[in-house]
Amino acid sequence: xxxxxxxxxxxxxxxxxxxxxxxxxxxxxxxxxxxxxxxxxxxxxxxxxxxxxxxxxxxxxxxxxxxxxxxxxxxxxxxxxxxxxxxxxxxxxxxxxxxxxxxxxxxxxxxxxxxxxxxxxxxxxxxxxxxxxxxxxxxxxxxxxxxxxxxxxxxxxxxxxxxxxxxxxxxxxxxxxxxxxxxxxxxxxxxxxxxxxxxxxxxxxxxxxxxxxxxxxxxxxxxxxxxxxxxxxxxxxxxxxxxxxxxxxxxxxxxxxxxxxxxxxxxxxxxxxxxxxxxxxxx
Numbered sequence: 001x002x003x004x005x006x007x008x009x010x011x012x013x014x015x016x017x018x019x020x021x022x023x024x025x026x027x028x029x030x031x032x033x034x035x036x037x038x039x040x041x042x043x044x045x046x047x048x049x050x051x052x053x054x055x056x057x058x059x060x061x062x063x064x065x066x067x068x069x070x071x072x073x074x075x076x077x078x079x080x081x082x083x084x085x086x087x088x089x090x091x092x093x094x095x096x097x098x099x100x101x102x103x104x105x106x107x108x109x110x111x112x113x114x115x116x117x118x119x120x121x122x123x124x125x126x127x128x129x130x131x132x133x134x135x136x137x138x139x140x141x142x143x144x145x146x147x148x149x150x151x152x153x154x155x156x157x158x159x160x161x162x163x164x165x166x167x168x169x170x171x172x173x174x175x176x177x178x179x180x181x182x183x184x185x186x187x188x189x190x191x192x193x194x195x196x197x198x199x200x201x202x203x204x205x206x207x208x209x210x211x212x213x214x215x216x217x218x219x220x221x222x223x224x225x226x227x228x229x230x231x232x233x234x235x236x237x238x239x240x241x242x243x244x245x246x247x248x249x250x251x252x253x254x255x256x257x258x259x260x261x262x263x264x265x266x267x268x269x270x271x272x273x274x275x276x277x278x279x280x281x282x283x
Contacts, residue, residue, distance in 0.1 A: 008061060010037060011052035017068065024072055032077045036067045039081040074204035086129040089136070091159050096151035097126040098214035103245065103271040104130065104190050106278050110243055110269065111139050111186065118142060119182075121235070123175050123189040126214060128156030128168070130188055135165045144184070146173035148213060176217075176227055183237045190245040191224035192217045221247060225255050229262035232281070242281035252276040 008016075014033050021029035034045050040060050041047070056064070067080050076099055078084040084093045086100035087108055093099050107130055111117070118141050122131040125145035134140045145168055147153050153170050160168055173180075175191075194216045199207055206215070217223035228235075228242055236242070246255045252268060256279070259266050264281050271277035 007055045009052065010041075010048055010054050010056065013037060013056060013064065014048065014052075020068070021071070026071070032071065035077060035081055036064060036071075040064060040067075074208060076205045076209050079209055084127070086127070087133045087137075089133070089163065091127045091129045091132075092155055092162060093127055094155060095209060096149060096211060097155045098190075098210050100127055100129045103273075103277050106269060106271055107188055107190070107243055107245065108133050108137065108139075110278060110280060111188070112137065114186075114241075116140070117185040119184045119237075120144070120186045120188060121146070121180070121184040123173075123187065124148070124191050124214065125156050125170070126152050126190075128159045128170070130190070131156070131168050132159055132163055132165055134188075135167055136163060140186075141167070143168040144171070144182075145169070146171050146175065148172065148174050149211065152211070152214075176223060179231065179234055183235060183240065185237050185240045186243060187228075187235050187240070188243045189224070189228070193221045193224065193245070193247040193251060195219070195221035221251065222254055222258065225258045228281070229258050229264060232262065232264060232283075238283075242279075244279050244281070245277060246279060248275040248277060255279055 014030065014037065017033035018030040021032060026032065034048055037048055038045055040063050070080050071077055078093050078099045079095065082092060083090045084099050087105050091100060111134060116139055120134055120140040120143050122145040125131055125147045128145060131143050131145040135143050145156060150172050153172055156170055192213065192215055196216055196218050199216055228244065232242065256266055259281050264283065267280045268276050269278040
């Protein structure tokens with residue numbers, strides 16, 4: 001990208017970036033370009049097309065060049081702009097937390113369809129996007145969220161302040177080794193479910209930038225589901241239920257078997273790609 005002899009308008013950068021990212025094999029090329037420009041210009045997407053003839057100044061072009069280089073090197077665009085969207089809201093992200101995925105929004109839909117609850121525990125909260133969204137959507141009165149990572153909890157607290165919500169209690173906790181002293185109406189989690197042997201096959205932007213502790217249990221990817229089955233009675237009030245994300249079609253039978261062997265009932269739900277993605281577990 002040469003910028004010394006050419007004046008670059010916003011529309012030129014969108015078109016150039018779309019072609020450049022597409023050539024490099026990035027799927028969402030045009031949309032990512034728009035996100036970068038919106039971040040630089042502090043505007044909404046629609047504003048780019050209202051201002052599309054506007055010429056970018058050199059300092060903004062420098063920032064743009066840097067963003068493009070980082071993206072081509074494999075860094076997720078969410079890390080580059082420092083935020084990710086979840087359920088229509090932006091959440092702060094960095095290398096200490098898993099980037100929220102659209103599939104996880106189904107957890108919110110399931111809670112919503114089951115009606116308002118008194119208490120919810122979010123295990124492995126990361127950005128806090130699940131816990132915070134249940135609060136913002138007025139689905140829960142008392143919200144608790146834990147993570148094994150103190151750095152993740154700091155990001156979650158930043159997001160809580162960003163969204164002006166106060167009814168969430170965060171705590172550092174290792175779910176695989178420690179119990180809870182309180183029971184809840186709903187326990188929700190998007191736990192680490194990738195088997196250790198599958199880590200090398202992940203995309204660079206996942207395995208090199210998402211925290212490993214949020215991706216894998218360093219085992220077969222099933223440790224958390226065994227623990228949830230084992231701890232079900234200790235975790236949940238009489239009519240309570242678990243709501244968990246898992247690794248798609250390939251993992252469904254194993255997850256179903258784990259809870260069935262514990263004498264628990266399961267119901268499964270598909271994501272937008274029609275893959276099995278969420279399990280709801282009841283007594």
